[in-house]
Amino acid sequence: MRAAKISWSTGAASLALLALGCAAPDTRVGDAQAIPTSPSASPAVAAEPTGPQADAPPNHADNNGWKQRHELSAADQRTGQRLAAQIRPRLDELRAAGDFAPASTQRALLDLGIKADAIEVTAMRPPIGQEASPPGAVYAVRFADVGCVIGDVRPDRVMVEVTGSAAEFGCLEPFSH
Template sequence: MRYRWLTAAVLGLLVLGCARPGAGDGDAAPLPTPSVTASAPPDVAAGPPPGDGAPHQAENNGWKQRHELTPSEQSTGDALAARIRPKLTALRKAGDFDPASTRKALLDLGLRPDDVGVSEMRQPPGAVFEVRFPEAGCVIGDVRPERVLVEVTGANGEFGCLEPVTH
């Protein structure tokens, strides 16, 4: 009989020791039970995972989103870029980084003055340019001592082709 009491006491302690924390002590919110579910890969468009950026980084930078070029627009931009690159390469080889020279070279291609924008680079010496083409495309880049950059991209609804300079 002595062993029965001892066995009952040990079993009782085991049962109490295995109870969930908070169970039966008046706690109205039991701990959640884990469930196993298949998880889908994270949505790439949702932005970086927490800790890799500001909580609303994607929303804060939404104004930078550009028009996605159609295949036809991309082709138009590529053809325009192919005409622009040799003119600007010639300027670079001549050591001419003046924005007025860059503008003249672009206008000499027969581009409309309203579609061409050129400004001076701060550092190094050089010129930054934009050429707008229908419907919402841009050829952007720069001429500087170490390179000529010519890129085809979509325009932005807020700022057009060139992103404003910020500090």
């Protein structure tokens, strides 16, 4: 009989230790959550943050605030769309001719009557780890002091986008790597 009591006590102690081993971190003996109340009880699951900034560091918005662009009014958006509609056919002609030189893109924009100080054109940036730039040109045309028509001319496409300018850099975001 005495052997049975020891076995039962040892078994109960083993179960208690096993249950405490599965307890939530920072629980102590006597805590209500240290031992589950039923075999089917599952531990609480903390919800992970969701949304566009779920994986971003806490200061992501502050660090990238300089990239924020002005919101365009409906009138400014229409102005930008009209300008984009003039720009696209000229850049499509360059692409069809296989001319991706920044100087040619600059000339095509000037030929539309856009003032030189409103135009910015650069060569494509080389991919990280490579020295040679791919064929193409990146451009920006500033309008109405708040808007930009930005894009590029490449062998595989012509991109034309209407967006607001940024207070820190204007139309073309500077290369930061």
